[in-house]
Amino acid sequence: MIQDGAVLIRDGILVEVGPSRRVENLAQARGAIEINAAGRVVMPGFIDAHTHLAFPPAGIHAEDSSAAVRAVHTATRQRLEIRTRAYIDAMARHGTTTAEVKTGCGLDAGAEAKLLRVLGALRDEPLELIPSFLLRLPGGLNGGSLQAIEWVVAELLPKIRRRGVSYFADLAWDCNPALLACFDRYMGAARQLGFGLKIHADGESPGAAVGLGAQHHVASIDHMEHATASLAAQVAQAAIITTLLPSGPFSGDGREAPARALIDAGGAVALGSNFNPHDSPMFSMQTVMALACGRLGMSVEEAICAATINGAHALGCADRVGSLEPGKTADLLVLNAGHYGDLEHSLGTNLVHLTMKRGKFIYKEGEVAPLETNDFAPHR
Template identity: 35%
Template sequence: MTSTVITGISSLTTNDPAHDRGRSGILEDAWIVVDDVSGLVIDVGTGPAPEADERRDVGGRAVIPGFVDSHTHLVFGGDRSAEFAARMAGAPYAAGGIATTVAATTAATTDDLTCRTRELWQRARRGGTTTVEIKSGYALDAAGEERLLQIAGDVTEERTYLGAHVVPVSYAGRTDDYVHLVCGEMLRRCAPYARWIDAFCEVGAFDAEQCRAVLEAGAAAGLGGRLHANQLGPGPGVQLAVEMGCASADHCTYLTDDDIAALASGTTVATFLPATDFSTRQPYPDARRAIDAGVTVALASNCNPGSSFTTSMSFVIALAVRDLRMTIDEAIWAATAGGAAALRRTDVGRLAPGSRADVVVLDAPAPIHLVYRPGEPLIDTVVVAGSS
């Protein structure tokens, strides 16, 4: 076994509640030892650093776990900047714009989509993201959805089948027939390439019973559940996600007291996507109320061309602290351990013995600088499984 010890860490966020500062487990003047062969964390601590084969001093910088971005749509073609410009001029956001991306994605070659997905993933990696989930949903036919999931597999194992994104034009007025396709032939082709299944539970997309059918079919095929819920207004999505045991309910922009009570009593993570609310001028969710009620929360980018074209989790964290009223410790936890919880992963999102050594060195002495200096390039080094 060969090992590397990283020293000179001003602030080390471990997300290990065994350490001080609650579940964030923040250690000051810290060190971390990594097994270079397995890519796992061996130990963390403060005081004199132990011996190791290699030593690296980060010079008083802060270290956090790699971001776990648990909600993205990275495989897509085309551009919706004109739609964004119209929205900034006052046009409302609506789910129907997805059809524009479906057309562009269908027209794109597999090589072009693969190249673009890799480019977006590398951009996310440079920004500190070390684990990413990617959804399909921009083809809406069996062969196309299968193709998108295969492309996503080039960069991640966390793939989500989202055939129930919107109803394609060819099925206008026949939503139940399309749901039958999503739960039948399309699912059979896509399930081998996915870990998760998702649906867009929203006016203009799919109602609760249609989403229930999708989630049940996915579960029968061995896929875990996720759900787009309560983005454009109050609705049944959040409580359906909890009832169905989904790993996450995503967006959660509009939460009633009953929604919050359901989330607090279950295992479903509320994943907030504040860059989407920024881009669409929707209200920001009341994360403070959810956290105070005991809801487990995550933060994710929702990178997509229509409503959140960013891979920057640093930007998401800045929005969460300023506009969702989260503390910096809560936001960092939600963007790392919270994202891991939303993917039901225990090996990422923390820096503790046995976890994967996904280490992000900030060009700053403390994580608050991600909010205090928004837009600055403060990601100094990104290490994934012990390798940079």
């Protein structure tokens, strides 16, 4: 932490970071536009390392995933874009500057392609989206699973790769041992095509997922609510990042991932909102961090690392974002807080004063109008 610090930004890139007195006196700082952040915290923008931003869509009144897939087919691409864009804007207001986004329409190529195209159109504006293709095998498909995987490997993945619409191939874990060979085939093929890999391990017995993940050098294993302390040690040993989602228990069964065991064993933990428009519409990384402290026993410093640089590593973009260092993109926040420790208790509040992405403000805190001179009122 730098008390009375400054950053110098040019063309969207951090040029210098250090004590104000030094940075202000640099020749390069002459003529710079000054943004006063006195009394406030300046920190890296949040990296939300796990979201389901566009799927399942809002407004479905059933739990079955076929209804969600149908909703993707029925909605126009424009409508899906407008809805998703509204969530993206809300994320920016709460300080997220980079977010991973998963598909997960099951084995429906049309719906998958449509979602990925929507995410592709929204990829850079105003925050950075990192799309992941999420393979979800529908239940009861056991007999046809290998066949389905062959189709995914031979047709779907290469198509997605050619279009460049997804960086990661993710896998919705199922602990049925009969599926292990299918999953191994999928991960091997995806890796060969150049995808980064992830495992979405929200179910019971994630032990085999960790084994497969280590074998295929996954970028992260996510959820892990059912992991034991000894499995946590194994994950740490394998140097796999775990992306934890402490707001999950609002919609889940109250289980918590063993964050303390993971960190104490030397593992790297990232954080994500696990946002989805259907039944988990919570996108505030500040709330996620407060829950990581309150429920997972993480310190606020650990939560900040998890919500910034570790998240960037989990998304394979730590060379560009995730920390305030010369050479990195100027993705930063100015918080209405005198100390970063305030984030530990920021549950359901928004401390963000300014959000900057690539050196440009994508959000500025608005004023509350005095009632007397209220020009905003529609009827006077």
